[in-house]
Amino acid sequence: MMSRARWIPATLFGRTLLTLLVSFTLFGCVTFWVIVTYALTPVAQRSASDLANIMVLSARTLHQLPEEMRDDYCARLRRDYQIMLREERPSTDPSHFFFPYLRKVTQALEERLGRPVDIVSSLDSEDRWFWVALDGRAGNIWVGFPRSRVQTRPIEGLSMIVAVALMLIIVSALLIAGRITQPLNRLAKAAEQVALGYSPKTLSESGPTELVNLARQFNVTSRRIRELIANRTLLLAGISHDLRTPLTRLRLAVEMLPQNTSAELVSRMERDIDEMNALITQAIDFGKSLGPGQREEVDLNTVISDLVAGRARVIWRAGQPCRARVDVIALRRIIGNLLENALRYSQELVEVQLDCRRGRSIVQVLDRGPGIPAAEREAVFRPYYRLEGSRSRLTGGTGLGLAVAYQLALANQLELRLDARRGGGSVASVRLPPLTPERDPTVIGGQAVDDPPAGA
Structure with a gap:
């Protein structure tokens, strides 16, 4: 089976967002190309051609006017057409700028004049100007126009389009994924309740047809x-x-x-x-129903001391108070079944240890029996499952002790784990949730672990 690519999100919202992002991006690129090719480019070429004609005509007209009318003519050109005429070369500014329209003006001027032209840029306190030298009777006339004459801002426009598109994509993904994920989340929680032994409420059968059927x-x-x-x-x-x-x-x-x-x-x-x-x-x-019972806050030392009282071959040393909120009856049955299983299949001492140092209390039952192979650590939790060679009818076991303990642990959100003990034997661990509610999946099986510091 092929594994999911790393770049594909795991959540429904992430995948919806990725789908919309790719779709909108492709649509935006095609739309942008169509608009530029069939709308902006023809308009820009026509505008550049008109500007080039005005620039050339202004320079030629200036030489045909009497001296006393030239200043007034230049003033009207700047006021009405935003075009400036001057005889001296402007001071150029070498800094980089982005103005794609300038290329169209250059091409239009070259077609109009029939020779290559070189446009230079200058910067004053108000705007950036673009200048080209045109031949006159008395020498070159520099004709210029400002950047503000062409009311286009491609960077600002593109940034606004991208920002609005991203906002629409995210909002659309939230709306689409939300309408789907909310019923699925309710379904997932209800399925989890069933797995834990609860009887969930009937789900609402409303919404899209597929979710209603589900x-x-x-x-x-x-x-x-x-x-x-x-x-x-x-x-x-x-x-x-x-x-x-x-x-x-x-x-x-x-x-x-x-x-x-x-x-x-x-x-x-x-x-x-x-x-x-x-x-x-x-x-x-x-x-019988092995579902969750009433939880109460207890000292685990007291619960374990009551369980091991009167049992031979059991080592237990109570320590500092260790409080947990659990179903005491279920916990007693779980630890009791683990103790009986350890005593039945081990002829040596069985140790019970309690660890409260890691935020979540852990009760461990350690034996020196034949142990459980790693491949069998999940199977032993099935009803009536027996290991060949280490389990027999002569021992008195029925194959239900670990199954009952596992079902109770699963229903009460406890973690039941079987590991190999160093030196031989098994370690059965019951990990209890902290006093504050917390979701934690049940774990079965595992690898060989070191014995806790208190024993073995």
């Missing part, structure tokens, strides 16, 4: 999920009731066996009945 399908799917969960719970409850009745009769029958019945046979039958009863109990627990 919202309608989501509402139908969400309703079917709620119905499936309710039916599953009801089904498991019925199975539990139907199975426990004959199990109770079997237990009574075992107790009423004759005295000469083999004690080993009776013990084996009682173990089978207990195992079946445990399987049914855990299956019912998993089938």
Whole structure:
């Protein structure tokens, strides 16, 4: 599968903005070329030709006038036509300037005179002037016109067009993307609620046809999920009731066996009945709603101390108060399942550690068992999944402990992680959210990590 190009934005607004920007840019370039080619260029050429004719005619007329009329003639030219005539060469200004119209005037003068001309520039306190030397009877006559005579400002005009275009593009992208992203954001939040075990409100089925169909399908799917969960719970409850009745009769029958019945046979039958009863109990627990519960602020040291009390082979040292806002019942079930899993598959000591130094509390259960391969760390959270060689029916496990812990962690926005422990074994970590609300995705799996400083 080809990866997305780095220059393509990830958000819908960014992609809409990029699409509009490219479209408007292409349209603007074509429009600009059409206007320049079919409107501005012909007008500029005609204007430059008229200006060149006036300049040449003014210089020739000046020599045909009597001396006493020349000053008045020059004054009227400057007042009415913004053209100046002078005999001495103007002081030139070599600084750079941008005036594309000057090229058209040069071409018109060259066509009118039949020879190359050189236009120089001078700068006074009011405006920039452009001068050309024309042949007269007594020598060259310098004819000039100011920059202000041509009322064009290409840089300012282009800047204004670009600014207005960018503003229109951004506003259009906001309007277009906003109308699409708002329903999609509501849909994404509702889907997240479903993933966390909540039952979201019915989405509004309004707007464009595509979004209406999407919202309608989501509402139908969400309703079917709620119905499936309710039916599953009801089904498991019925199975539990139907199975426990004959199990109770079997237990009574075992107790009423004759005295000469083999004690080993009776013990084996009682173990089978207990195992079946445990399987049914855990299956019912998993089938129940594992959604979020009521959160309250507690000291994690107290919760962990209550859990490890009376358990053999568990090392736990309470430290400074470490407060968190969690569903205590769910947290007790998660840590309890992790402890039972560690004690079941490890014959050595199991450590429980609490780390409150990084802004978010982390509870870790460390064992020296056979460990879990990296490729299996996601699969062990599936119901009834068992690792070959390290999990067997003889250990008493049902394959539901980690699945229940994962579902509870997911519903309560806790991060449940399994890592390899240095020296052998596993590290099961439960990362709790801080006292202030924060969204954080659940992470499963991971690489080998160092043991925390407090243990191992």
